[in-house]
Amino acid sequence: MTQISSKTPVASIQPEAQAAALLQQSERIVTDADGCRMVWRRFGEGHPVVLLHGGHGSWLHWVRNIEALAAHRAVWAPDMPGFGESDDIASDLSVMTGTLVRGIRQLPGCDKALSLVGFSFGGLVAANVAASLGTVCRLALMGSGGHGGIRRQQRALVDWRKAGDAEALAVAMRYNLEAFMLADPARIDAMAMYAHTESCRLTRFRSKNISRAGDLRCALDRFGGEVLLAWGEHDVTADPVRAIAAMTQDSPRREGRVIANAGHWVQYEAHAPVNALLDGWLPT
Template sequence: MALDYSAVPRMPDGRTAAEHIREIEATARAVRVPMGNGGRMMWHIWGEGSGKPILLLFHGGSGSWIHWIRNVQPLSEHFTVYAADMPGLGDSDPPDDVRDIWSVTHCVQAAMQGLLPAEEKFAITGFSFGGMVAGHIAVLFAQRIRRIVMVGAGGLKATRKPGPKLRKLLPEMPAETLAAEARRNLEILMLHDPAGVDGIAIHMQILNTTRAKTRSRDMGQQFKLSEVLPRVKVPLTGIWGEFDSTTYPNIQERIDLFRARQPDFEMNVIPGAGHWVAYEAADAFNAKLIEILAEPQARSTLTAASRGGVA
């Protein structure tokens, strides 16, 4: 059944959210890569052939590369950006077991081996479920990963404040109901300020959640990132929204978990933002990520320039 997006708000200039998403997507090269189980994994690449350092972007649960729609172009000025659709999500085929994190990870591993330049080092930024996958990938590519930046990472055995339950989006819902329920879910989980829930976010939420096959929430509730952390030797850094719905007001507990494994772990908190910090506070997020992943000499300059902005 075709999804009805007619109730999704348009952009201020009159374009639909779908048109905007297609315009950003058209600036990348899209490629579907074998992932070892007979299926293929979708990647979008910005800045290919530029010679800039490689940055992989792993999106959140029931998501796709669209989670990074406000980030891919600014980041491509500094990196060769590979934005993945995780197995069983977005336009990627499912893993063998949609409830098993290692089944997902081994598909990502196979795709990375076929896609990335051999022996070249790279960084990973993993949002929510993507942080959980990044932690598992770190065990398999330890010698090649420069740093992993965890963004509101899921799968941690830590306190989470109870909140309203999300509602399942169904293709057969009337357009007004579908858009309203998507907005409600975004306000509960993804963004702190309801005013930030625009047409792009609503369109993304409808599209991604109605086609999701991989059960990322099941893996998060099994604390799979905490389980693998003792084996992760790759340097880790965090970026969290101040009011992340999966964390607030218990962010110190997350910091302690990471520092128990890596004492020099640095947590960067973006003021006023929620879980989907890369969208809600895109400019601050992009600046902080660029600073974190800069070479040491460049990083000291960027840090001095950004003091007083992002904490």
């Protein structure tokens, strides 16, 4: 087991070891929803909070947030179906929603009130799960897909699958992180590279067209509960001010925040303010 003490500089530890040390704090649970096995990791105790990652993602999308949120809660970080270690399903939003609803209902302590937090494609999924599950008390969406508004992406992504070797793969992954995920290239550290690369390599679900559809507002209307929406100031997938206005209009139970100096992967790039925001907003 890799031990990380308060005196160990985090930057000096390999990201694989950092992730392994974080997993040592978790309990691994596998659910089966009509033959689809999902891998979940539970951290901490208390009010249950389920974290749903983005497209081309995995539980590692929350690697900078889990410990802060789990200090006072039971945090569940799955690989959604078609991602990471979980089984495949059809690339369909309703199938994804139903599979997750059935999986959540099997989790210990999630039979009553719980909170959902979703990122990017996982934000759209979380809104649909919240509308279907019936026990979600609070819903927080980070850089959510499905808003149907304008996008601000200026650089096309490169096909990392065509990389011929490890060096070319690293170049492609760094380029895509800079073009799409993070606003400040200086924040592309070893963990960002590791989390993004590992998550992309294990992605089988096709989420892009689903994320770009404008279904988020309808899902939020069906949910009807307390919602927090946040986008990074420089998120290339949305105009944050317009997206927040469209999602919160005539809805007093919804509030929006623009996170300064951050891009799409807002909970990683601006993990300190996002952790503080979520810690103050989510129940304990």
